[in-house]
Amino acid sequence: MENNNKTNTIENARKYGTKLWKKKVRKFLNNKLAVFGLSVVLIYILLMVLAPVVTPWDPLEPNFKVKLAGPSAEHLLGCDSLGRDLFSRVLYGGRTSVLIAVISSLIGSAIGTVLGAIGGYFGGIFDKLLVRLQEIVSCFPQLILVLIVVAFIGTGTWNLIIIFALTGWTGCFRLVRSEFIARKEETYVKVCEAFGMSSVKIMFSQILPAVLTTVIVQLTMNIPGYVMQEAGLSFLGFGVPMTVPTWGTMLNAAKATNILINYPHCWLVPGAAICLFVLAVNFFGDGLRDVMDPRQQ
């Protein structure tokens, strides 16, 4: 009898769980902008992953016969000043740009989450220091801060990721910290403490899972910012080396006055690729937040 009751409860929980999940999916699908965002992001990913199949052109192979050529059936989006196919460069360059953004966002969020958990849970002087540090880092205009760090560490793909992670942890830190401050007073945490569970275990196996959705949303929302920063830095000449195609280095390559004025497709293509991607991820992230945020239920 008792056993029966137990299975019933579990089944109910499972049923309710799937129901909630279905409800969330339905809510997301009802949000047209979010669905649009997700579809565009998926198309981007598909095209970038299948780049060798989608386009026959090598992104690094110059061909002076088609130097600065406009869009045509052969070269869908035209060619740059060295005659490299722009469509192919957008796809291969997108791989690097997006990968940099995603890795930076992952590392940055991890740093922010761990620091936020520690600061929020323990409080005290360490927390105060972290909050001050966060204040300074998040106050600086992002590009300036990154530029200053570039001046000290130097440029290059991996340096860029390190810099982005070091300067981009503050959003996650704030969110996780405030969640931890609120949740550490809750009964289930008090119970764990009374049972003598270690602080680390309480923080990471009891409180963190409840906060994780917030972190995931924040992580997604950080990605567009990194894409734009990579492009900005590379555009100014402090990002990824010019030999590596990214959306930023493509913009940089189109910076010469002659190209800017007479061959706008050279910078319009990477610029539009950035805008559309950023727009799509923003829409998707907004939709995700609406669905995942427990306060919205």
Added chain:
Amino acid sequence: MAKYIVKRILTMIVMIFVISFVIFVALQNTGVDPVAQSLGVDNYSAETAAAIREKLGLNDPLIVQFFRWWGNIFKGDFGYSIANGYSIKDGVLAKWPATLEITLWALVISTIIGIGVGMLSAFWQNSIIDYLGRAIAVLGNSMPEYFFALVLIQIFSIKLGLLPSAGRIPVEGSRIPNLILPIAALAIPLCGNLMRYTRNTMLDVANQEYVKLARSKGIPEWKVYFKHIFRNSMRPVITILLFRLTILVGGSVAVETVFAWPGVGIVLTQAITASDYPVVMFYTLFMAVMMLSISFLIDLLGAVIDPRVRLEK
């Protein structure tokens, strides 16, 4: 209150010291030899380098050098650029007005338009102005400002030939046309965010109990709108605006580059390209002082507005 202010100022001084020390130590470890750099390849010899090093006191312990640097700053001597030898005080500060000129205007214009349109779109929710405002906000959020600047140049300078595409001071005639595009490129992204923020805060406040109470008491609608909703939603908006003041010091690097605008942003990018560390360092310190002052201002304002903050500290 006085105690709180003194405490905050003291923390600020300590923080400036800590930040400057971090920058100073980082500078020492960049691996670039300022003496060799300033001498150049042709004039370099071990003896002259050693002599200069001795003369400048570069052989002293780090901590001595650090305090000497601070002493000089108090005397108004900020050091010299390694790359070009100009005095940093003149080189960087002299460029600031050019940056201020565009950033200040961009801030003022974006604030007026942002709050105005934000208010209107909260008032007439789901009207044309609301949709337009939201579209601009979305666009401003997803367009890097330098790309936006390029598009503006393409349309208004090249296709239409209405406005100059670069430079600050024209050969002849008014300077105002030169200002329009850089200011627009800076202001429109700023506008979008502010619009959205103002709109959302006002809608939040409009749903509060005390607004409903005011309405049910029969207070005229315009009075509810301005006295209860607008005033209470301005507090978070003002905080956002204060944080934006940092743009005045260097929020325009990319736009300055596109428009060949001779401001501090260009100085900074040149300094980074040339490994001109004293300049970068001064700039960073300058920024840090600005940031901390602003954050102090925000806290102070918070304490003045909200008595709970005052009592807590």
